Amino acid sequence: MRTFGLELPDYPWDTMAPYKKLAEEHPDGVVNLSIGTPVDPTPDVIREALAAATDAHGYPTTHGTVEVRQAIVDWFARRRDVPGLSLDQVLPTVGSKELVAWLPFLLGLGEGDIVVRPTVAYPTYDIGAQLAGATPIAADSLAELDDETRARVRLVWVNSPANPTGIVRDVNELAALVTDARAVGAVVASDECYAELGWGQWDEQRGGTRVPSVLDPRVSGENQELVLSVYSLSKQSNLAGYRAAFCAGDPEIIGNLLNSRKHAGMIVPAPVQVAMAVALADDAHVNAQKDIYRARRERLFPAVEAFGLTVEHSEAGLYLWAKSDEDTWGTIERFARLGIIIGPGVFYGDAGEGYVRIALTGTDADIDRAVARLTSQTT
Numbered sequence: 001m002r003t004f005g006l007e008l009p010d011y012p013w014d015t016m017a018p019y020k021k022l023a024e025e026h027p028d029g030v031v032n033l034s035i036g037t038p039v040d041p042t043p044d045v046i047r048e049a050l051a052a053a054t055d056a057h058g059y060p061t062t063h064g065t066v067e068v069r070q071a072i073v074d075w076f077a078r079r080r081d082v083p084g085l086s087l088d089q090v091l092p093t094v095g096s097k098e099l100v101a102w103l104p105f106l107l108g109l110g111e112g113d114i115v116v117r118p119t120v121a122y123p124t125y126d127i128g129a130q131l132a133g134a135t136p137i138a139a140d141s142l143a144e145l146d147d148e149t150r151a152r153v154r155l156v157w158v159n160s161p162a163n164p165t166g167i168v169r170d171v172n173e174l175a176a177l178v179t180d181a182r183a184v185g186a187v188v189a190s191d192e193c194y195a196e197l198g199w200g201q202w203d204e205q206r207g208g209t210r211v212p213s214v215l216d217p218r219v220s221g222e223n224q225e226l227v228l229s230v231y232s233l234s235k236q237s238n239l240a241g242y243r244a245a246f247c248a249g250d251p252e253i254i255g256n257l258l259n260s261r262k263h264a265g266m267i268v269p270a271p272v273q274v275a276m277a278v279a280l281a282d283d284a285h286v287n288a289q290k291d292i293y294r295a296r297r298e299r300l301f302p303a304v305e306a307f308g309l310t311v312e313h314s315e316a317g318l319y320l321w322a323k324s325d326e327d328t329w330g331t332i333e334r335f336a337r338l339g340i341i342i343g344p345g346v347f348y349g350d351a352g353e354g355y356v357r358i359a360l361t362g363t364d365a366d367i368d369r370a371v372a373r374l375t376s377q378t379t
Contacts, residue, residue, distance in 0.1 A: 016344070019336040026339025031366045031373075033359045034343045036163070036318050038238040040292060040363075043285040046237060046275050053274035060270035062262045064092040064246075071277040072246050079283070080195065080213040082229075082248075089224065089251050091258055092268040092276065095243035096193055096232035100124045100157075103189060103228075104132035106260045107253070109154050116142065117157040119351045120165050122191070125157045138349055142180040153186045161194040161202075161211060161316030164348050164357040168202050168316050171212045174219040182226050187253065190214035193232040193245075194317040196286055197293060202316050205287060211316060215249055224249040235318060236286045237279045244268070244276045293318065296360045296367045303371040304358060312355075320358040321345070331356045338373040 016034070023030045063069070072090040076082040093099045101124050104115055113134040117125035121138070129136035134154070142150055158177055160169040169177070174190070181188045195211045204210045213229055214220060220227045228249035234240035247254070261267070268276070279285075301320060304311060309322040309331070324331055328344045335342050335356070345355025362370065 016332075016341070019332050020341055022333070022336040023339050023341045026337075028339060028369070030339050030341060031362060031370045032341045033362050033366070033370060034341045034357075036235075036359050036361050038234065038240050039361055039366075040238050040289065042238045042241075043279075043282070043289075045282055045285060046239065046279045049278035050242075050271050050275040053271040056270040058270070060267050060273060062267050063258055064090075064268065065270075065273055065277075068092055068273040068277045068280075071280040072248065075280040076213070076215065076229075076248060080192075080215065080229075081210065082213055082215040082217075085215075085224075085248060086251065089254055090246055090248040091254050091261075092244075092246045092273060093230075094245070094266060094268055095234070096191065096230050096245040097124055098243075098266070099230055099245065099247055100191065101128045101131060102266075104128045104134050104155055106257055107132075107155060107187060109134040112152060113154040114149065114152045115155045115157065116145075116153055116186075118159055118162060118349075120162070120345075120348045120355075121157070121159060122163050123347060125159075129155075138351070141177065142184070150184055153181070153184055156181045156186050156188045157191065158188060158214065159191040160214075161192075161198065162313075163191075163194065163317060164319050164343065164345065164352070164355075165312070165321045166194075166199075166314035166317045166319060168198065168211055171216065171218045174212060174214055174216075178214065178220055178227060185226070187226050187228065187250075188214060189228045189230060189247075191230045193230070193235055195231070196236040197290060197318060198316040199294065199297065200315050203294070205290065220249075224251070226250055226253075228253060233276060233279050236289065238289065239275070239279065242272050242275060244272050244279070246276075292364075293360050296362070296364065299371050300358070300360065300367055303374040307374040307377060309356075318360045319343075320360070321355060322358060323355045326354075328352070328354055328356060338370075338377070340370050340373060 069087045073085045109132045115129035119138045126136040198211045232245040311322045343357035345352030
């Protein structure tokens with residue numbers, strides 16, 4: 001009898017069940033620092049815009065209103081050092097995960113084509129390749145591939161700042177990647193959803209350097225040929241529940257994506273488009289939320305190190321990427337015995353073995369509880 005359904009791997013988080021159960025046995029309750037979902041309220045200015053737009057009796061446009069597209073263009077110029085985009089070079093999407101998952105298919109990739117993703121990476125890059133029938137390969141540079149393999153590359157994912165490692169690629173690194181990809185006719189898609197959350201040398205609000213975009217003229221040159229930037233408002237604006245995101249770049253690719261998405265009905269709801277425009281125009285709430293995450297990071301970072309872990313990279317984003325002298329699951333269990341749930345590094349590729357991902361997306365109370373439990377083991 002025929003079996004219906006796609007042959008995709010099991011959802012990895014299901015393997016966390018025994019560790020969640022162990023953490024739930026802690027007498028003072030669970031602190032869940034495993035998932036990067038925002039826990040703070042959606043800013044009032046955005047909620048009010050959404051509420052005012054609920055009389056949405058007509059179908060929204062797939063391309064988005066002129067207002068939301070202009071807000072995206074203005075945001076790229078103001079916050080990402082990307083001037084001069086046209087309204088036809090931007091496209092709202094139903095969250096960024098759906099775009100990541102469907103981009104290889106919408107680009108027309110299939111059997112024999114290769115999708116390159118970082119060696120430690122968000123699993124959906126691989127899933128997207130598999131949905132299209134293409135082959136995912138882990139590499140941080142096309143120079144790591146042999147000539148035959150490199151000739152079959154059609155899409156290169158870059159994630160900067162990276163989930164889960166927090167690595168930021170500078171202008172020179174991004175420019176080299178774009179040059180190498182263009183040489184083989186491959187699209188570069190840059191997942192930049194943590195760009196507003198740089199720390200240390202990348203903390204613009206503390207005198208650091210702004211995290212660069214792949215569309216920055218210093219990276220992509222005077223045009224955006226074969227280059228796309230993907231962005232989400234989930235992290236910067238606590239809009240994960242709105243599924244509010246967008247992509248921008250090569251006008252021919254954007255046009256083709258728009259046509260395909262019209263046929264498939266991939267449309268951002270009209271009230272969400274209104275809320276997106278307001279969110280993108282308001283920098284104050286973004287800076288305020290970043291202050292909250294910075295404070296949580298400054299409390300949690302030393303507590304994790306005091307517990308015997310070494311934090312690597314983590315110069316941007318919402319996670320601490322850390323390891324100790326044991327395998328991933330040994331560290332997961334040690335945290336679970338303290339009632340703290342964290343993410344296994346092995347979920348992000350073979351190169352994640354031995355690492356764990358610890359999210360900053362706990363409430364202030366949860367971060368303080370985690371810090372107290374971790375530091376109590378070292379005194």
